[in-house]
Amino acid sequence: MQELLIISGKGGTGKTSITAGFAALARNIVIADCDVDAANLHMLLRPVTYHTEGFIGSQKAEIDPHKCTNCRTCEEHCRFDAIKILNAHSVVIAMACEGCGVCRLVCPEGAVTLEDHMSGHLFLSDTRYGPLVHARLGIAEENSGKLVAKVRENARLIAETQDSDYIIIDGPPGTGCPVISSSSGVDLALIVTEPTVAGLHDLKRVHRLIDHFAVPAMVCINKWDLDKEYAEEIETYCRHHKIELAGRIPFDRGVVSALAKGLPAVDYEIAGAPQLAGAGHAIQHVWQAVLHRLSSLSA
């Protein structure tokens, strides 16, 4: 079993549409949506969820007003500015609290407790392409890295019991904690970029991250024909840095129309819509290149 991560650094390059395309083309897979902050993959895969569970991402401090003498020792020690005085009582501002427990440690009255805090949900679902593990982190919540780890752990469990060949992971944008958690230990990362100055800039950053974790990488340029010169520049960059190119995908309005119907671009084309030579076709080529690389990595 191999794990493939699809990642982009910059948001909006088409990562999710491409992931959905792969899901439609692949056989014997488990799909994991690790963009837990703004998950979109379910809109294309239309899952039927059979299991939902709460995600306890952290704890939050609570102060018992009957025990608190308002000595303000906790406030002094909290490094996250999470304790404020309200109506002459010390209270915890839940959004700022990181659940470190220092206030409980220092409180001379034993007035502080730490309570589990549910910061999101994890879903196990079935789709027409295979099992999907996805999640939703609550608004303004932290610890997305931990939730990503949970999604991956569940995906691996399913893949093992079903003897799947691949786990296909839709990664989050950026280079922060959820991205780090999505990248650790995957077999291959496909970086989806676009031919813009920002696309190249972010490709470099995310590639440094992937490299930092010693994960092999490939690059695919989406909407490449929106700026052919820039696409050329990205390819040159990749050659210089010995990053294998997985292919180019043209800009295709059909991707958006397919999305509006809740279909991955590849299925939409198979369904006989126009633009047979468009994005869906190119995604098939990219998928072949990725498969090829995966099999050489496992050899």
Next chain:
Amino acid sequence: MLITIASGKGGTGKTTIAVNLALIIKEMLPVMLLDCDVEEPNAHLFLQPSFTQHRGVFTTVPKVDETKCDGCGRCSSFCAYGAIAIVEKQPIIFPELCHSCGGCSLVCPTEAITEIPRKIGSVETGAGKGIQITKGSLAIGSPLAPVVVNAVRDTAPANHRGRVVIIDASPGTSCSVVAAVQNTDFCLLVTEPTPFGLHDLALAVELATKLQLPYGVVINRSGLGDSGVYDYCSEARIPILMEIPFDTRYASCYAKGGLLVEAFPDLKEQFHNLWDRIRDRLASDKPPYAWG
């Protein structure tokens, strides 16, 4: 005045709006742009500033003095983030997991733990195109984006009377976005008229509502998708403050790092109108997040 540019979905054109709006406001008031998308800062690619100051952003992590440590393991059992493990009666520290709460040095009975600085990113300040800009970058492999966001915000003067500070936030609704948008005066939510755009706009609206921020929507690449975003906005009575049509000329201007308001006079006027609408909104005495 502090204005944040945010979006649930990445790649909708947040930075484009931030940079071009800043150029318009500059004609009337001093402007400062804070690039708080510290995981992928991009605003500098368009303003081409020369950065004159550069400083590191640090947090603290524990350091154990082995001659004092007796391996009791209290630091490890205290740490809520699993940043200290005890192996063969010796603490091992995983600095990237540490939240710098200081608890381990407080619980250590032999005072074996001190705190040392650890670099997690950098902040650069400078000016480009007449705009003061601060760029924050999270060090590759570091997870603590909100700390760097706060360091970027600290470079703006505490009293921003008579000037406009524009904040480019990272996409999504996580803790680093909260750090960028909280305690600002207005939030512009940028989206695109696709089902993904709609889904993620609804999340961004939820965030702005939770933080009690007044907000309005900008639709980028209009004409490319469907009517979902428009239906949503009219139903929820959320004002659409500007639309930028999908146009390959705009796309290629952006691709090369160009500035829309310099290249397209009609868009320049649109950005002027956007600024007027934001100001009108803020000048009115209606409750902050009720429109209409």
